[in-house]
Amino acid sequence: MTRVKSFRLGCAVAALVGVFAAGALRPASADTLADIEKAKVIKIAVPQDFAPFGSAGLDLKPVGYDIDMANYIGAQLGVKVEIVPVTSANRIAYLQTKKVDLVISSLGKNPEREKVIDFSVPYAPFFSGVYGLKGESSAKFDDLAGKTVGATRGSIEEQELTKSAPASATLKRYEDNNATISAFISGQVDLIATGNTVAAAIAEKSPARKPELKFIIKNSPCYVGLNKDEPALLAKVNDIITKAKADGTLAKFSEKWLKAPLPAEF
Amino acid sequence: MTYQMSFGDLLPYWDVLARGLLYTIILTVVSTVTGLAVGTAGAWARSFGPKWAGYAVGAYVELIRNTPFIVQLFFVFFGLPAIGVKMTESEAAFLAMVINLGAYSTEIIRAGIQAVPKGHLEAAASLAMSRLETFRYVVLKQAFMKVYPALSSQIVIVMLGSAVVSQISAEDLTYAANFVQSRNFRAFEVYLVAALLYLLLAIAMRALLRGIGRALFPKA
Numbered sequence: 107m108t109r110v111k112s113f114r115l116g117c118a119v120a121a122l123v124g125v126f127a128a129g130a131l132r133p134a135s136a137d138t139l140a141d142i143e144k145a146k147v148i149k150i151a152v153p154q155d156f157a158p159f160g161s162a163g164l165d166l167k168p169v170g171y172d173i174d175m176a177n178y179i180g181a182q183l184g185v186k187v188e189i190v191p192v193t194s195a196n197r198i199a200y201l202q203t204k205k206v207d208l209v210i211s212s213l214g215k216n217p218e219r220e221k222v223i224d225f226s227v228p229y230a231p232f233f234s235g236v237y238g239l240k241g242e243s244s245a246k247f248d249d250l251a252g253k254t255v256g257a258t259r260g261s262i263e264e265q266e267l268t269k270s271a272p273a274s275a276t277l278k279r280y281e282d283n284n285a286t287i288s289a290f291i292s293g294q295v296d297l298i299a300t301g302n303t304v305a306a307a308i309a310e311k312s313p314a315r316k317p318e319l320k321f322i323i324k325n326s327p328c329y330v331g332l333n334k335d336e337p338a339l340l341a342k343v344n345d346i347i348t349k350a351k352a353d354g355t356l357a358k359f360s361e362k363w364l365k366a367p368l369p370a371e372f
Numbered sequence: 373m374t375y376q377m378s379f380g381d382l383l384p385y386w387d388v389l390a391r392g393l394l395y396t397i398i399l400t401v402v403s404t405v406t407g408l409a410v411g412t413a414g415a416w417a418r419s420f421g422p423k424w425a426g427y428a429v430g431a432y433v434e435l436i437r438n439t440p441f442i443v444q445l446f447f448v449f450f451g452l453p454a455i456g457v458k459m460t461e462s463e464a465a466f467l468a469m470v471i472n473l474g475a476y477s478t479e480i481i482r483a484g485i486q487a488v489p490k491g492h493l494e495a496a497a498s499l500a501m502s503r504l505e506t507f508r509y510v511v512l513k514q515a516f517m518k519v520y521p522a523l524s525s526q527i528v529i530v531m532l533g534s535a536v537v538s539q540i541s542a543e544d545l546t547y548a549a550n551f552v553q554s555r556n557f558r559a560f561e562v563y564l565v566a567a568l569l570y571l572l573l574a575i576a577m578r579a580l581l582r583g584i585g586r587a588l589f590p591k592a
Contacts, residue, residue, distance in 0.1 A: 256541070260554030278461070278541040279551065285539065292453040294461070 138207055138332075139339040147186045150176040151206040154191035158306055158363040159212040159230070159328070171363040172210045172328075175229055178355060179208070179330075182346045198223060201331055208343065209331035224334050226343045228327035229350070231360060231372045234263040237290075237305050237317035238297040244320045250275040256295035258286045263299040263323045291315055299323060302364055309365040322371055379561050385552040392548025393569055399462075399544060400531040400577075403469035407530070408523075410470060411477025415515075416507060418478065419485045429478060436475035442536050444468050449540040465537035465544075473530045480522050484515030517589045524581040528574050535570075545569060 142148045152172045153160035163169035168191050180187030190206050197211045201223055212232060215225050236244060236255065244250055251272040257264035259279035267277055278295055280286040283304055290298045291312045298317065309316045330343055350356050351368075360368045382389070414433065417425040436444065448471075449464040459467065488511050496506040516523070538547035549566035553559050 259550060265555075279547075280541055281539050281550075285541075288450045289541070292450045293458060294449065294453065 137338055138336050139342055142183065142185055142207055142339075145185075147188055148180055148183060148208065149188045149190055149206040150179070151190045151192040151197050151200045151209040151211050152176055153194065153197075153211045155193060156212055158303060160191075171230055171359050172212060174359050174363070175330075176208070176210045178350060179210075179343065179346050182349075183342070198331065201333060204333070207332070207339070211331075212328045213331045214326045215329055219331075222334070223331045224336065224340055226330035226332065226340065227347050228329050228372070229347045229356065230328040231302060231325075231364065231369055232328050233322045233325040233369070234261070234266075234299065234301045235305075235322040236263075236267075236297060236299050236320045237308075238320050239315065240318055242296060242318075242320065244297065246321055247271050249320075250297070253297055254278060254295055255297040255299055256280060256286050256289045257299040258283050261300075263301070266323045267299050287311070290317065302366065306363070306365040316365075319366060319369060322369060325371060327372065375560070377561065378558060379565070381556045381558045382552065382561055382565060385548075385555070388548045388552055389545070389565070389569070392543060392545040393573070395543055395547075396531070396534055396545040397573070399465060399469065399534055399537070399542075400527075403466050403473060403534075404527050404530065406466075407470045407473030408477055410474030411481050412512070414474060414478030415481035415485055418482050419511075420503070420507065433475045433478050436472055437479070441468070441472055441533055442539065444472060445536060445540060461537070461540045461542040464540060465534070465542040468537070469530060469534060472533075473526065476526050476530075477523060480519050480526060481515055483522075484517075484519035485511055487518050488514050513589075520585050520589065524578065524585070527581065528577055531573065531577060532570060 152168050153170070154162060154168050156170075158170050160168050160170035160172045168189060173189060176189060177187050190200065192200050192206075192209070192211060194211065197209050197213065198219065200206045201209045209223075210229070212230070213219075213225075214232065219225075236250070238244060244253065247267075247270045250267075251274045254276040255267060255271065256278040257267055257280070259281065264277070264279060267275075271277065278289065280289055283300070286298055286300060287304065287308055289295050290308060293315070297320070300317075302319070305317045305319070330347070332339055332343065347356075357368050360366060414429045417429045418433075421429075445464065445468040448459065448468045449461060452459070452464075492510050492514070493506065496510045501510070534544060535546040538544055538550060541547070545566055549562050553562045556562075
C-alpha cells in the first residue's frame with residue numbers, strides 16, 4: 107500500500123469516526139414524533155419468522171398480528187408505514203441505531219431491556235396457560251387434581267405445572283411442541299399447558315378439537331418498543347393502543363391471528 | 373474446554389432415574405415374554421399352519437421388519453385414536469414392542485424349525501404323536517435350542533430399542549434422563565449415567581438369558 111493511499115484511508119476513517127461522534131453528541135431528546143409527521147413516514151420493525159405475529163405471506167411480504175398493528179398505528183398517525191423485517195436478535199439494535207422508529211415485534215418486557223429502551227402499554231396478549239376442550243372446567247392449578255395434562259418437557263409452563271399442580275394430577279411430558287400438539291389432537295390428553303400461539307396453531311389445524319383457555323400460567327404480553335426520551339411519541343403510541351383496545355380493534359386482531367378473544371386479564 | 377463435571381447435580385434426581393430404570397426392566401420383561409409367544413405362534417403358522425395364515429404372518433413380518441420402530445410406535449399411539457382405539461402410553465409402548473419383537477422372533481424361530489431334520493417329524497408320526505405333541509416336544513424344543521443365541525441378542529436389542537418409547541411420554545430410563553437433563557442441563561453427566569445403566573442392564577440380561585438357556589437345554 108502506498109503512502110498516499112494509506113493517508114486517504116486514514117482520512118476516511120477519521121471522517122467516519124467524526125460522523126459517529128457527531129451522531130452521539132446530538133441532543134438526546136430528539137422529537138421523533140415531529141420528524142415522523144414531517145416526513146409523513148414511520149419505519150416500524152416487525153418479525154418475519156414468528157407466526158402468527160409476523161411471517162412471510164404468500165407473496166413473501168410479512169403478515170401477522172404485528173404487521174396489522176404497525177399498519178394500524180400508521181393509519182392513526184396519518185402517515186405511510188415502512189415495514190422493516192427484523193429478527194428477534196437484532197430488533198433492539200435496529201431501534202437503538204434509529205434504523206426504525208418503533209419495534210412491533212412480539213417484544214416482551216424485562217429489566218435488561220427496560221434499561222435501554224422504553225415500552226408502550228401492551229398491545230398483544232402473549233402467555234402460556236392450561237387449555238382444554240369446551241366444557242372442561244379447570245380454573246386454577248388445584249382443579250387439575252386427578253386429571254392428566256400434557257406439556258412440552260422443559261418449557262416454562264411444564265416447569266410451572268410440576269411446581270404448582272396438585273400431586274394427584276398426572277403430567278405427560280412430550281419431547282417437543284409438535285408431539286404435545288399431536289397428543290392433544292389425537293385425544294391422548296384433553297388438557298395441555300402451552301403458549302397461546304401454539305394453541306392458535308392447534309385451533310387452526312383441528313377445529314374439531316379447538317383448545318380453549320382455562321387459566322393463565324404465565325403472562326408476558328407484547329409491547330411496542332421505542333427509544334428512550336421520546337415522551338411525545340410514547341404518549342401518542344399509548345393513546346393509539348388504548349383506543350384500539352377500547353374500540354375492539356385489538357380483539358379483532360386477536361381473533362384473526364390468535365384464534366381466541368382477548369383474555370380478561372389483558 | 374472449561375466444562376466442570378458435576379455428577380452431584382444428579383443426586384436429587386436419583387429416584388427419577390431409578391423409577392425409569394424399573395419401568396424399562398418391566399416393559400422389557402413383559403413385552404419379551406409376550407413377544408416370544410407371538411413369535412412362536414407366527415413361526416408355527418408359517419411352517420405348519422394353513423396357507424392363508426402363512427401368508428398373513430408373512431405380510432405381518434415383512435411390514436414390521438421393514439419399517440422403523442418409532443413409526444410403528446407413533447402409529448399405535450397417535451394414529452390409532454383416529455379410528456377410536458385409544459391407549460395409554462404404557463399400553464401403546466407394550467403393544468408396539470410386542471408387535472415388533474413378534475415379527476423378528478417369528479423369523480428367528482422359523483429358521484430353527486426349518487433346521488429340524490425331516491426324519492424327526494417322520495419318527496414322531498410313526499410313534500403316533502399328535503401334531504401338537506410333535507410340535508411341542510420334537511420341533512419346538514430343538515428349534516429353540518438352535519436359535520437361542522440369536523433370540524437372546526434380539527431380546528437385548530429390543531430392550532435397547534425401548535428407549536424410543538420415551539417419545540410418547542412413557543416414563544422409561546431415557547425419559548427420566550431427558551427429564552433430568554431439562555431440569556439441571558447436565559447433559560454430559562445424565563446421558564453418561566443413562567448409557568452406563570443401559571450397559572449394565574444389557575450385561576445383566578445376557579447373563580440371565582445364558583442362565584435360563586443352561587437350565588432349559590442342559591446338554592447344549
